[in-house]
Amino acid sequence: MKDSTLKDLFSKALLTYRHFGYEQPDTNSRKLMLISSFQDEVDGNPFHFPLGAYHQFEQMAEIKLKFISATPSFIKMKIIKGTDPQKTVYFKHKQIDVSKDL
Template sequence: MRNSICISTFTLLIFACGQTNQKTDKLEKSGQTISTGSKTQTAQSTETITKLDSIEKENNNSIVDSKDSITKAFVFLKDGDSTIYLIANIKKDHRIFGYASPDVKSERLLLLSVFTNDVENNPFGCRLGAYYDTNGMNELTLKYNSTTGNFIKATAIDKANNSTTIFIEKKWIEFE
Protein backbone atom coordinates (compact mmCIF):
# COMPACT_ATOMS: atom_id res chain seq x y z
CA MET A 1 0.00 0.00 0.00
CA ARG A 2 2.79 2.38 0.96
CA ASN A 3 4.64 1.60 -2.28
CA SER A 4 1.60 2.40 -4.44
CA ILE A 5 1.15 5.79 -2.70
CA CYS A 6 4.82 6.61 -3.23
CA ILE A 7 4.70 5.54 -6.88
CA SER A 8 1.50 7.57 -7.48
CA THR A 9 2.99 10.66 -5.84
CA PHE A 10 6.25 10.29 -7.76
CA THR A 11 4.37 9.87 -11.08
CA LEU A 12 2.22 12.92 -10.36
CA LEU A 13 5.32 15.02 -9.63
CA ILE A 14 6.98 13.95 -12.86
CA PHE A 15 3.97 14.96 -14.96
CA ALA A 16 3.40 18.21 -13.06
CA CYS A 17 7.04 19.29 -13.42
CA GLY A 18 6.95 18.70 -17.17
CA GLN A 19 4.18 21.27 -17.70
CA THR A 20 4.90 24.95 -18.27
CA ASN A 21 2.79 28.03 -17.86
CA GLN A 22 1.66 28.85 -21.41
CA LYS A 23 0.83 32.47 -20.60
CA THR A 24 4.35 33.04 -19.28
CA ASP A 25 5.81 31.40 -22.40
CA LYS A 26 3.73 33.68 -24.65
CA LEU A 27 4.87 36.75 -22.74
CA GLU A 28 8.53 35.73 -22.91
CA LYS A 29 8.31 34.83 -26.61
CA SER A 30 6.71 38.17 -27.45
CA GLY A 31 9.61 40.02 -25.87
CA GLN A 32 7.29 41.98 -23.59
CA THR A 33 8.01 42.28 -19.92
CA ILE A 34 5.67 43.72 -17.39
CA SER A 35 7.19 44.12 -13.97
CA THR A 36 4.73 44.04 -11.13
CA GLY A 37 4.96 42.79 -7.62
CA SER A 38 2.71 39.84 -8.30
CA LYS A 39 2.60 37.00 -10.80
CA THR A 40 -1.20 37.27 -10.82
CA GLN A 41 -1.03 40.90 -11.96
CA THR A 42 1.45 39.94 -14.67
CA ALA A 43 -0.82 37.19 -15.95
CA GLN A 44 -3.82 39.54 -15.93
CA SER A 45 -1.84 42.24 -17.78
CA THR A 46 -0.70 39.70 -20.36
CA GLU A 47 -4.24 38.46 -20.79
CA THR A 48 -5.47 42.05 -21.31
CA ILE A 49 -2.73 42.77 -23.87
CA THR A 50 -3.53 39.56 -25.72
CA LYS A 51 -7.28 40.30 -25.66
CA LEU A 52 -6.77 43.84 -27.01
CA ASP A 53 -4.44 42.54 -29.71
CA SER A 54 -7.01 39.98 -30.82
CA ILE A 55 -9.83 42.57 -30.82
CA GLU A 56 -7.61 44.93 -32.82
CA LYS A 57 -6.69 42.28 -35.39
CA GLU A 58 -10.19 40.83 -35.77
CA ASN A 59 -11.94 44.19 -36.16
CA ASN A 60 -9.29 45.65 -38.48
CA ASN A 61 -9.60 42.56 -40.69
CA SER A 62 -13.37 42.99 -40.77
CA ILE A 63 -12.98 46.60 -41.93
CA VAL A 64 -10.51 45.57 -44.64
CA ASP A 65 -12.81 42.75 -45.78
CA SER A 66 -15.77 45.17 -45.96
CA LYS A 67 -14.01 47.13 -48.74
CA ASP A 68 -16.55 49.71 -49.95
CA SER A 69 -19.31 48.66 -47.56
CA ILE A 70 -18.13 51.05 -44.85
CA THR A 71 -20.07 53.72 -42.98
CA LYS A 72 -18.20 57.02 -42.97
CA ALA A 73 -18.72 60.06 -40.78
CA PHE A 74 -19.92 63.19 -42.55
CA VAL A 75 -19.72 66.96 -42.20
CA PHE A 76 -22.17 69.45 -43.75
CA LEU A 77 -19.89 72.40 -44.51
CA LYS A 78 -22.21 74.30 -46.86
CA ASP A 79 -24.78 74.95 -44.11
CA GLY A 80 -22.12 76.61 -41.96
CA ASP A 81 -22.33 73.81 -39.39
CA SER A 82 -19.12 71.89 -38.97
CA THR A 83 -20.54 69.16 -36.71
CA ILE A 84 -19.25 65.67 -37.48
CA TYR A 85 -21.99 63.04 -37.64
CA LEU A 86 -21.84 59.27 -37.84
CA ILE A 87 -24.99 57.15 -37.76
CA ALA A 88 -24.33 53.45 -37.20
CA ASN A 89 -25.60 51.00 -39.80
CA ILE A 90 -25.49 47.43 -38.52
CA LYS A 91 -25.11 46.18 -42.12
CA LYS A 92 -21.98 48.26 -42.69
CA ASP A 93 -18.81 48.38 -40.61
CA HIS A 94 -17.06 51.42 -39.21
CA ARG A 95 -14.14 51.84 -36.84
CA ILE A 96 -12.86 55.38 -36.50
CA PHE A 97 -10.28 56.51 -33.95
CA GLY A 98 -9.68 60.09 -32.88
CA TYR A 99 -5.97 60.59 -32.13
CA ALA A 100 -4.06 63.13 -30.01
CA SER A 101 -1.90 64.11 -33.02
CA PRO A 102 -2.02 63.44 -36.78
CA ASP A 103 -0.35 60.05 -36.37
CA VAL A 104 -2.05 56.65 -36.02
CA LYS A 105 0.56 55.68 -33.44
CA SER A 106 -0.32 58.58 -31.14
CA GLU A 107 -2.68 58.31 -28.17
CA ARG A 108 -6.19 57.18 -29.07
CA LEU A 109 -8.62 59.65 -27.53
CA LEU A 110 -11.95 58.57 -29.06
CA LEU A 111 -13.42 55.57 -30.85
CA LEU A 112 -16.53 55.28 -33.00
CA SER A 113 -17.12 51.63 -33.87
CA VAL A 114 -19.87 49.24 -34.89
CA PHE A 115 -18.16 46.43 -32.95
CA THR A 116 -19.45 45.72 -29.45
CA ASN A 117 -16.06 44.47 -28.23
CA ASP A 118 -14.55 47.85 -29.27
CA VAL A 119 -17.18 49.91 -27.46
CA GLU A 120 -18.32 47.93 -24.42
CA ASN A 121 -16.31 48.95 -21.34
CA ASN A 122 -13.99 51.08 -23.53
CA PRO A 123 -11.27 48.36 -23.74
CA PHE A 124 -8.76 50.66 -25.47
CA GLY A 125 -9.04 53.23 -22.66
CA CYS A 126 -9.90 56.15 -24.94
CA ARG A 127 -10.02 59.28 -22.72
CA LEU A 128 -13.08 60.67 -24.51
CA GLY A 129 -14.79 57.29 -24.66
CA ALA A 130 -15.88 54.64 -27.15
CA TYR A 131 -19.25 54.90 -28.91
CA TYR A 132 -21.28 53.16 -31.59
CA ASP A 133 -22.09 56.47 -33.30
CA THR A 134 -22.27 60.19 -32.59
CA ASN A 135 -25.88 59.93 -31.38
CA GLY A 136 -24.59 57.95 -28.39
CA MET A 137 -22.17 60.73 -27.43
CA ASN A 138 -24.57 62.58 -25.13
CA GLU A 139 -21.76 64.47 -23.45
CA LEU A 140 -19.68 65.28 -26.56
CA THR A 141 -19.99 67.13 -29.86
CA LEU A 142 -17.40 66.84 -32.63
CA LYS A 143 -16.65 69.90 -34.77
CA TYR A 144 -14.53 69.88 -37.93
CA ASN A 145 -11.72 72.49 -37.94
CA SER A 146 -9.38 71.83 -40.86
CA THR A 147 -7.52 69.24 -42.89
CA THR A 148 -3.92 68.37 -42.03
CA GLY A 149 -2.34 65.97 -44.53
CA ASN A 150 -4.18 62.64 -44.32
CA PHE A 151 -6.06 63.74 -41.20
CA ILE A 152 -8.81 66.13 -40.30
CA LYS A 153 -8.40 68.27 -37.22
CA ALA A 154 -11.51 68.39 -35.05
CA THR A 155 -12.56 69.61 -31.64
CA ALA A 156 -14.44 67.45 -29.15
CA ILE A 157 -16.54 69.71 -26.93
CA ASP A 158 -18.16 68.39 -23.75
CA LYS A 159 -21.26 69.71 -21.94
CA ALA A 160 -19.08 71.90 -19.67
CA ASN A 161 -17.69 73.52 -22.86
CA ASN A 162 -14.23 71.98 -22.37
CA SER A 163 -12.58 71.24 -25.69
CA THR A 164 -10.05 68.64 -26.79
CA THR A 165 -8.35 68.64 -30.19
CA ILE A 166 -8.46 65.29 -31.97
CA PHE A 167 -7.27 64.07 -35.36
CA ILE A 168 -9.23 61.60 -37.51
CA GLU A 169 -7.97 59.92 -40.65
CA LYS A 170 -9.47 61.81 -43.61
CA LYS A 171 -10.44 58.57 -45.39
CA TRP A 172 -13.22 58.03 -42.81
CA ILE A 173 -14.88 61.43 -43.37
CA GLU A 174 -17.15 62.67 -46.17
CA PHE A 175 -17.83 66.36 -46.76
CA GLU A 176 -21.09 67.75 -48.11
Protein backbone atom coordinates (compact mmCIF):
# COMPACT_ATOMS: atom_id res chain seq x y z
CA MET A 1 0.00 0.00 0.00
CA LYS A 2 1.54 3.32 -1.00
CA ASP A 3 1.51 6.47 1.14
CA SER A 4 -1.73 8.38 1.05
CA THR A 5 -3.06 11.62 2.42
CA LEU A 6 -6.09 11.83 4.68
CA LYS A 7 -8.01 13.46 1.83
CA ASP A 8 -7.46 10.35 -0.29
CA LEU A 9 -8.56 8.03 2.49
CA PHE A 10 -11.76 9.93 3.22
CA SER A 11 -12.63 10.58 -0.43
CA LYS A 12 -15.54 8.14 -0.25
CA ALA A 13 -16.94 9.55 3.00
CA LEU A 14 -20.65 10.18 3.28
CA LEU A 15 -22.01 13.72 3.30
CA THR A 16 -22.61 13.44 7.04
CA TYR A 17 -19.51 12.37 8.92
CA ARG A 18 -17.62 12.66 12.21
CA HIS A 19 -14.08 11.25 12.40
CA PHE A 20 -12.06 11.52 15.60
CA GLY A 21 -8.28 11.21 15.62
CA TYR A 22 -7.14 9.47 18.82
CA GLU A 23 -3.81 9.60 20.66
CA GLN A 24 -3.73 5.79 21.01
CA PRO A 25 -5.49 2.95 19.14
CA ASP A 26 -8.30 3.04 21.70
CA THR A 27 -11.54 5.05 21.57
CA ASN A 28 -11.14 5.78 25.29
CA SER A 29 -7.82 7.55 24.68
CA ARG A 30 -7.48 11.31 24.27
CA LYS A 31 -9.12 12.78 21.15
CA LEU A 32 -6.56 14.87 19.27
CA MET A 33 -8.59 16.11 16.31
CA LEU A 34 -11.98 16.06 14.64
CA ILE A 35 -13.08 16.05 11.02
CA SER A 36 -16.83 16.66 10.95
CA SER A 37 -19.61 17.70 8.61
CA PHE A 38 -21.30 19.46 11.54
CA GLN A 39 -20.34 23.13 11.45
CA ASP A 40 -21.12 23.75 15.14
CA GLU A 41 -18.57 21.05 16.10
CA VAL A 42 -15.84 22.69 14.04
CA ASP A 43 -16.18 26.49 14.08
CA GLY A 44 -13.72 27.87 16.62
CA ASN A 45 -12.71 24.34 17.74
CA PRO A 46 -15.30 24.41 20.58
CA PHE A 47 -14.05 21.13 22.10
CA HIS A 48 -10.42 22.37 22.10
CA PHE A 49 -8.87 19.44 20.23
CA PRO A 50 -5.06 19.89 20.37
CA LEU A 51 -4.70 19.35 16.61
CA GLY A 52 -7.88 21.21 15.70
CA ALA A 53 -11.34 20.59 14.30
CA TYR A 54 -11.99 20.69 10.56
CA HIS A 55 -15.09 20.79 8.41
CA GLN A 56 -13.59 20.49 4.95
CA PHE A 57 -10.33 18.94 3.83
CA GLU A 58 -9.29 22.24 2.29
CA GLN A 59 -9.14 23.68 5.82
CA MET A 60 -6.34 21.22 6.61
CA ALA A 61 -3.82 23.09 4.45
CA GLU A 62 -1.37 23.46 7.37
CA ILE A 63 -1.59 19.75 8.29
CA LYS A 64 -0.58 16.75 6.24
CA LEU A 65 -1.49 13.24 7.34
CA LYS A 66 0.32 10.22 5.96
CA PHE A 67 -0.89 6.63 6.17
CA ILE A 68 1.45 4.42 8.23
CA SER A 69 -0.37 1.14 8.87
CA ALA A 70 -3.72 -0.53 9.48
CA THR A 71 -5.06 -3.06 11.95
CA PRO A 72 -8.55 -4.55 11.99
CA SER A 73 -9.65 -1.75 14.33
CA PHE A 74 -7.54 1.36 13.60
CA ILE A 75 -5.65 3.26 10.93
CA LYS A 76 -2.33 4.70 12.11
CA MET A 77 -1.34 8.02 10.52
CA LYS A 78 1.58 10.40 10.96
CA ILE A 79 0.81 14.11 11.31
CA ILE A 80 3.12 16.62 9.68
CA LYS A 81 2.39 20.19 10.77
CA GLY A 82 4.90 22.86 9.82
CA THR A 83 8.18 22.42 11.68
CA ASP A 84 6.54 20.72 14.68
CA PRO A 85 7.79 17.22 15.50
CA GLN A 86 5.72 14.53 13.82
CA LYS A 87 2.90 13.07 15.89
CA THR A 88 0.85 9.91 15.47
CA VAL A 89 -2.94 9.82 15.32
CA TYR A 90 -5.31 6.85 15.07
CA PHE A 91 -8.68 6.74 13.30
CA LYS A 92 -11.23 3.98 13.72
CA HIS A 93 -10.76 1.61 10.80
CA LYS A 94 -14.47 1.23 10.05
CA GLN A 95 -14.67 4.99 9.34
CA ILE A 96 -12.08 4.83 6.58
CA ASP A 97 -12.13 2.92 3.31
CA VAL A 98 -8.59 1.70 2.74
CA SER A 99 -8.11 -0.18 -0.49
CA LYS A 100 -5.05 -1.84 -1.96
CA ASP A 101 -5.06 0.81 -4.69
CA LEU A 102 -3.92 3.55 -2.29
